[in-house]
Amino acid sequence: MLTQGAGGNTSVKDNGWLWVKASGAWLEHAETKETFVPVPVAIILDGLAIGEDRKAEWTAPSGKVLRSSIETSLHAVLPDRWVFHLHTVSSMLWSAMEGRIADVADRLEGLPWELVRYDRPGLPLTRAIVERLESKPQVLLLENHGLVVSGDSCAEVNELMLETEQRLFLSARQMESADTESLSAVVPERYHSAHYADAHWCATDPAAFEAAIKGIPAPDFAVFLGARLVGVRTGESIESAAATYRREFGIEPAVFLLEGQGAVLRDSVSDNGELLLEALGRMLARLPNGAKLTYLPMPEILGLLDWDAEKYRQSLIE
Numbered sequence: 243m244l245t246q247g248a249g250g251n252t253s254v255k256d257n258g259w260l261w262v263k264a265s266g267a268w269l270e271h272a273e274t275k276e277t278f279v280p281v282p283v284a285i286i287l288d289g290l291a292i293g294e295d296r297k298a299e300w301t302a303p304s305g306k307v308l309r310s311s312i313e314t315s316l317h318a319v320l321p322d323r324w325v326f327h328l329h330t331v332s333s334m335l336w337s338a339m340e341g342r343i344a345d346v347a348d349r350l351e352g353l354p355w356e357l358v359r360y361d362r363p364g365l366p367l368t369r370a371i372v373e374r375l376e377s378k379p380q381v382l383l384l385e386n387h388g389l390v391v392s393g394d395s396c397a398e399v400n401e402l403m404l405e406t407e408q409r410l411f412l413s414a415r416q417m418e419s420a421d422t423e424s425l426s427a428v429v430p431e432r433y434h435s436a437h438y439a440d441a442h443w444c445a446t447d448p449a450a451f452e453a454a455i456k457g458i459p460a461p462d463f464a465v466f467l468g469a470r471l472v473g474v475r476t477g478e479s480i481e482s483a484a485a486t487y488r489r490e491f492g493i494e495p496a497v498f499l500l501e502g503q504g505a506v507l508r509d510s511v512s513d514n515g516e517l518l519l520e521a522l523g524r525m526l527a528r529l530p531n532g533a534k535l536t537y538l539p540m541p542e543i544l545g546l547l548d549w550d551a552e553k554y555r556q557s558l559i560e
């Protein structure tokens with residue numbers, strides 16, 4: 243519920259150095275693998291002042307080269323010593339729900355929090371955060387993205403993070419599990435049934451299916467699962483759904499959601515993608531009745547994927 247794969251990053255500032263999670267490293271492995279990169283805070287802030295997104299490469303004691311997270315500047319601009327940035331299931335859900343900000347305000351009442359408008363991870367998001375720092379917030383809800391919690395001690399930040407999570411928590415609805423045996427009979431070549439059970443909820447539950455195929459609610463879903471999740475309605479063929487996606491984006495889809503049956507992923511999708519689809523299932527199981535999600539606009543998704551927006555536009559015309 244707190245983190246999936248390489249998503250999210252934490253940091254601590256010490257004597258002018260920012261120790262921040264390395265890009266691609268998993269918080270889950272932080273106690274057993276080299277995970278953190280030291281970066282001089284002044285270098286990042288000087289870069290920010292001239293519009294440069296500076297990151298650092300560092301050779302760890304083992305000889306492994308680590309590169310600081312793409313969200314390094316976000317950690318540097320926050321004045322607090324400890325910073326947790328997480329894509330928690332609850333914060334991704336609340337920050338993507340349409341017109342529910344009054345509910346969030348009720349739930350977080352009394353906490354030093356601010357809402358940060360959506361912008362792309364990296365310098366644009368960091369600038370959006372800087373706009374909200376006047377009230378000295380310690381909890382930031384990042385629209386269509388996740389959560390940042392900061393403070394002077396690790397214990398304090400941990401406690402504040404858990405308090406925030408508890409207040410934002412919604413129980414999952416009763417969801418239908420996938421019949422993996424009948425699903426495996428229809429899985430196309432070079433695809434497999436989703437590894438994590440909750441990922442199937444995106445396809446087995448009618449409301450979750452409709453919400454999942456409508457768009458991408460937060461950046462990591464695009465980064466690890468592609469421009470959209472391909473819904474295959476009952477009676478429709480997987481091949482024709484795949485052909486539409488290929489025409490739009492020029493590649494094979496990462497995910498098919500087979501209506502009422504379950505989720506299948508392309509074999510080349512990393513475990514990051516499997517975990518993101520599990521998180522999406524858990525999010526959609528908590529989407530209140532009648533609530534709607536907001537989605538990232540397609541040009542933004544193409545930007546996140548570094549795909550050519552003009553080629554995409556052409557594909558829609560042809």
Ligand SMILES: [Zn+2]
Pocket residue numbers: 250313327328329363387388
């Ligand atoms: Zn993030």
